Amino acid sequence: MLIAENITKQFSGVKALDNVCLELHAGKCNAIVGENGAGKSTLMKILSGVYPDFEGRIIYKGKQVQFSNPKEAQDCGIAIIHQELNLIPYLSISENIFLGREITTQWGGLDIKQMRERTRGLLQKLKLNVPPDTPVHQLKVGQQQVVEIAKALLIDSEVIIMDEPTSAISESEVEVLFEIIKSLKQENKTIVYISHKLDELFKIADRFIVLRDGRCIESGDMPGMQHDDLIRKMVGREIKIIRKHVSNNCNEALLTVQDISLKHPARSGENLLKNISFCLSHGEIIGIFGLMGSGRTELMETLFGLNARTFSGRISIDNEEIIIKTPLDAIKAGIALVPEDRKKDGLVLGMDVKQNISLPVLNNVESMGFLSNSKEETLAEDYIEKLRIKTSSDTQKVKNLSGGNQQKIVLAKWLATKPKILMLDEPTRGIDINAKNEIYKLIQSLADAGLGIIVVSSELPEILAISDRILVMAEGALTAEFPANEATEDMILKAAIPKTI
Amino acid sequence: MSSKVYIEDQKIKPNSPYSPPEITNPKQYRTYIAKFQSLIALIVLCMAIGLLSDNFFTVTNGWNVMRQISVNVCISVGMTLVVLTGGIDLSVGSILALAGAIAAGLLKFGIGISSLDLYIGFTLLGGILAGVLTGTLLGTFNGWTITKFNVPPFVATLAMLTIARGLTMLWTEGFPISGLGENFSFLGSGWFLGIPLPVWISGVIVIAAMIMTNKTRLGRYIYAIGGNESAARLSGINIHKIKIIVYAIAGALAAVGGLIVTSRLNSAQPNAGISYELDAIAAVVIGGTSLSGGRGTISGTVLGAVIIGVLNNGLVLLDVSPFWQQVVKGVVILLAVIVDKSNSKN
Numbered sequence: 001m002l003i004a005e006n007i008t009k010q011f012s013g014v015k016a017l018d019n020v021c022l023e024l025h026a027g028k029c030n031a032i033v034g035e036n037g038a039g040k041s042t043l044m045k046i047l048s049g050v051y052p053d054f055e056g057r058i059i060y061k062g063k064q065v066q067f068s069n070p071k072e073a074q075d076c077g078i079a080i081i082h083q084e085l086n087l088i089p090y091l092s093i094s095e096n097i098f099l100g101r102e103i104t105t106q107w108g109g110l111d112i113k114q115m116r117e118r119t120r121g122l123l124q125k126l127k128l129n130v131p132p133d134t135p136v137h138q139l140k141v142g143q144q145q146v147v148e149i150a151k152a153l154l155i156d157s158e159v160i161i162m163d164e165p166t167s168a169i170s171e172s173e174v175e176v177l178f179e180i181i182k183s184l185k186q187e188n189k190t191i192v193y194i195s196h197k198l199d200e201l202f203k204i205a206d207r208f209i210v211l212r213d214g215r216c217i218e219s220g221d222m223p224g225m226q227h228d229d230l231i232r233k234m235v236g237r238e239i240k241i242i243r244k245h246v247s248n249n250c251n252e253a254l255l256t257v258q259d260i261s262l263k264h265p266a267r268s269g270e271n272l273l274k275n276i277s278f279c280l281s282h283g284e285i286i287g288i289f290g291l292m293g294s295g296r297t298e299l300m301e302t303l304f305g306l307n308a309r310t311f312s313g314r315i316s317i318d319n320e321e322i323i324i325k326t327p328l329d330a331i332k333a334g335i336a337l338v339p340e341d342r343k344k345d346g347l348v349l350g351m352d353v354k355q356n357i358s359l360p361v362l363n364n365v366e367s368m369g370f371l372s373n374s375k376e377e378t379l380a381e382d383y384i385e386k387l388r389i390k391t392s393s394d395t396q397k398v399k400n401l402s403g404g405n406q407q408k409i410v411l412a413k414w415l416a417t418k419p420k421i422l423m424l425d426e427p428t429r430g431i432d433i434n435a436k437n438e439i440y441k442l443i444q445s446l447a448d449a450g451l452g453i454i455v456v457s458s459e460l461p462e463i464l465a466i467s468d469r470i471l472v473m474a475e476g477a478l479t480a481e482f483p484a485n486e487a488t489e490d491m492i493l494k495a496a497i498p499k500t501i
Numbered sequence: 502m503s504s505k506v507y508i509e510d511q512k513i514k515p516n517s518p519y520s521p522p523e524i525t526n527p528k529q530y531r532t533y534i535a536k537f538q539s540l541i542a543l544i545v546l547c548m549a550i551g552l553l554s555d556n557f558f559t560v561t562n563g564w565n566v567m568r569q570i571s572v573n574v575c576i577s578v579g580m581t582l583v584v585l586t587g588g589i590d591l592s593v594g595s596i597l598a599l600a601g602a603i604a605a606g607l608l609k610f611g612i613g614i615s616s617l618d619l620y621i622g623f624t625l626l627g628g629i630l631a632g633v634l635t636g637t638l639l640g641t642f643n644g645w646t647i648t649k650f651n652v653p654p655f656v657a658t659l660a661m662l663t664i665a666r667g668l669t670m671l672w673t674e675g676f677p678i679s680g681l682g683e684n685f686s687f688l689g690s691g692w693f694l695g696i697p698l699p700v701w702i703s704g705v706i707v708i709a710a711m712i713m714t715n716k717t718r719l720g721r722y723i724y725a726i727g728g729n730e731s732a733a734r735l736s737g738i739n740i741h742k743i744k745i746i747v748y749a750i751a752g753a754l755a756a757v758g759g760l761i762v763t764s765r766l767n768s769a770q771p772n773a774g775i776s777y778e779l780d781a782i783a784a785v786v787i788g789g790t791s792l793s794g795g796r797g798t799i800s801g802t803v804l805g806a807v808i809i810g811v812l813n814n815g816l817v818l819l820d821v822s823p824f825w826q827q828v829v830k831g832v833v834i835l836l837a838v839i840v841d842k843s844n845s846k847n
Contacts, residue, residue, distance in 0.1 A: 304735070328737040337735065345735050348728035350795050359725055360736040362718045370716040413736070 001026040001190045002047070002078075002159060007056035009042055016042045017054070018214045024159065029181055029191040031205035031222065033198070033234055038211040038432075040194050044161050047192075048080040049073030061158075079152035080161040083430075085144050089137035094119035096136055097151045122150040126180055141292075142173025149180060160184065161192040164430070166200060170292040170458075171493075178204050197459075198227060210234055231433065253279035253319070254452040255421050260313035262295075262302055262476075272298045273311070274477040280421065280452040285443065287467030287484070288456045291496050295476035296456045297340055300425050304337040305330040317420065331360060334420035338410050338427055340456075342403075346410040349399035353391050354380040356398050356409050361416045383412035387442065404435025411442065422446060423454045428462060440466050460489045472496050538840060539788065539804045546808065550815035557818055564697055568765075570810030571699035572597075574803060575758040576777055577784040578710045579751030581802040584785050585714075586747055587727045587794025588654035592643060593755035593781060595665035596636050597774035600756030601763035602669050604632030605678040608685060625684050633756045639665055640752020644745030662778070669771050679768035689765030699761045706754060710799045723747060727794025783830070784809055787837040808833070 002024040009017040017039045024030050034040050045051045047058065049067030057064050060076065067073040070080070087096050094115045103111040103118075119132035128146045136144055145165060152160050166174050181191055181204055193205055201208065202222065209219040210233045217233050262273035273295050280286055290296040302311045308325040315322055322333045330337070339345035347356055357380045358365050365375040380394040387408045391401055398406055407427065414422065424443070428436040443466060447453050457463050463470055470487050472480040472495040480495035551557045576593050583590045608628035612621045623631065639661060646657045691698040714720035722743045725733040734740050758777070763769045788805030790797025812833060816826045 306735075326737070326739070327735055328739065331737040339735055344729075345731045348725050348732050348795070350728045351724065355721065355725075359721070359733070359738075362721055366718065370712075371718065371721065417737075 034211035077158035079157035142169035287463040290473035336414035336419035571703035579754035592661035594774035594777035597759035601759035605769035636756025644748030648741035
């Protein structure tokens with residue numbers, strides 16, 4: 001269907017792709033796997049016309065093609081669905097789908113009726129049961145993704161590239177997506193599927209292509225591949241997570257949370273969190289699992305003072321009750337939060353490494369009321385070394401770093417506040433396996449040093465691997481608690497699925 | 502509590518060491534040019550005007566230009582801080598007028614409350630302080646509405662533009678307040694150590710603002726809020742407080758500008774400072790500060806203000822019609838932003 005030969009792409013002297021060859025087969029789901037920085041996104045951007053200049057050639061349906069912009073690639077039938085969806089929130093589904101290719105009546109006006117009908121047809125095919133006039137912002141993320149797919153189908157795309165399609169959607173939405181992919185395969189469409197989540201690939205992919213450091217390592221058929229083999233090909237070495245469990249003892253709790261409730265900001269009478277109580281000991285790692293909308297992020301935010309007006313309940317640290325009204329109160333009490341979305345909430349991307357690390361502790365790097373450059377540098381260098389942040393210098397802008405290193409900077413920033421309790425919300429989202437493992441080790445060594453740690457994650461294997469104790473949330477309430485060595489994926493999932501629908 | 506961190510398993514080596522994009526020579530050269538492009542533009546501009554006019558490169562004209570731009574510099578410094586947080590302040594022109602009028606009115610007439618048979622006279626310093634205080638209060642009010650009620654800065658300060666202008670008209674009853682005395686006019690027209698006093702004032706403000714933005718927590722917080730407000734909030738920064746401070750500073754600096762203007766004319770005009778906010782925004786933009794916040798410098802703004810000032814002065818010297826002057830100024834603003842954008846793209 002599509003063959004790319006000897007693709008090389010350089011960014012100011014650095015080879016992002018080095019002689020990559022790949023073959024995409026029609027009617028198959030082709031998985032592209034590789035760590036962050038392996039060149040997956042670059043390759044996809046070349047295929048979809050975002051980067052017009054590169055070495056090598058692309059042969060599509062037997063002919064050599066050259067795209068100078070994404071529109072040309074789309075016209076040829078190659079569509080890409082980006083990780084961050086490109087929809088306009090306040091326009092309706094049909095307006096979004098037809099954006100840029102509106103159907104007009106003979107008078108030159110928009111033929112709303114026909115567009116609506118065609119949208120309805122597409123949505124039916126994709127089994128999304130909502131009216132075509134629904135504004136996109138009212139849809140769930142998974143549904144918005146379906147709208148993107150509908151957009152790709154509208155232009156009769158032959159090749160549909162999906163970049164990390166499941167990174168933001170819940171398990172049930174993933175199932176729906178997989179059904180859609182299966183039916184697209186039956187229509188002989190070529191699916192290119194990029195994901196970090198290997199388990200998914202084994203469910204959905206027919207072929208795999210492994211990229212590493214900008215080179216194509218291996219490609220082949222998915223059936224018959226072993227999970228561990230694939231990982232080894234991706235990283236070139238074996239990975240193990242060391243498990244070490246601390247027993248919990250609530251009598252000498254570091255953090256005690258009692259009856260936390262949180263009112264819904266818009267709907268009165270509804271609660272986002274319902275009477276949550278738990279405790280956390282020194283050196284313990286608690287894993288909190290919940291599906292989207294279970295209230296796991298709200299819980300973290302409440303403990304960090306972001307919902308001061310709408311919450312009730314008691315929080316004590318070392319058996320002393322504290323009042324947390326702002327993030328500053330939380331920081332002073334020794335609580336740190338590594339937020340879910342590091343680009344949105346964790347980092348100031350335009351600032352450099354040093355400035356990001358020192359941001360919450362600027363009062364520590366002052367001398368006589370002015371910021372001291374040398375103190376700031378010492379602080380930053382210290383954490384760059386301890387956390388092995390790969391950066392050319394402490395004055396590198398953080399937006400130029402990879403996801404894993406950015407996450408380490410967020411960690412560094414919070415460790416600099418010398419917290420007693422470290423809360424991490426989805427600490428490994430969107431980062432590669434090597435960086436994930438480094439972060440797991442870091443979390444464990446921090447726990448060994450006596451910190452109390454709460455990890456929120458929607459990835460079951462992650463929760464099972466690093467926690468000492470697992471709490472499960474559903475619909476704003478705690479529904480189960482397991483010691484990690486007794487928990488299984490089934491048990492956790494059962495407790496996480498909402499009872500009322 | 503030690504948060505010492507170590508990674509025990511040495512078997513896992515960091516994957517291919519991160520190699521930063523190497524800056525090759527031509528690109529380095531480019532960024533170097535980009536950094537100083539405004540300065541280069543200014544030098545070229547001066548050269549061109551100097552060639553065309555004999556009066557440009559004279560000491561008198563030099564001080565003249567400096568004195569003319571000092572008001573815009575004062576306002577623009579405050580505007581830069583506001584823009585760095587991602588906001589905008591449209592009310593500075595009106596605040597300038599009100600602060601000047603209040604200072605002038607108090608100096609000349611004081612406050613008399615006839616029913617209580619009370620009269621309060623104001624000294625020079627008292628009048629000046631009252632003017633600055635007026636600006637600070639209105640700026641604080643701006644910040645308060647923006648943070649407390651979540652009013653977009655554009656709207657909040659647009660409202661203040663009208664409010665402050667109306668208050669100025671009420672206070673002056675629509676007539677200039679003139680005859681403010683020798684001492685007061687020293688502020689705008691006096692010289693100190695061979696340099697005009699307004700240049701001293703704006704110079705001190707610029708240096709203080711440079712130190713503030715680069716070397717203090719407040720400055721860093723301003724950049725952080727503009728760069729990513731949400732991350733700044735989670736870092737324990739009191740966003741509301743910082744924003745209110747920034748708008749208060751902008752108001753205070755507009756008031757200082759108002760005092761200089763009033764003093765130089767020795768008269769408070771009710772319609773002083775109309776459209777000054779636009780000159781200030783122009784200086785900020787030419788100086789390379791991003792209107793979406795987080796990126797920019799005080800020195801850039803000063804350069805922007807100087808470019809506008811030199812351009813104004815040069816066009817007058819060259820006898821260009823005032824109508825064309827406006828067109829030229831607009832084109833320069835556009836060019837500056839276009840060049841800046843194409844640079845940041847590269």
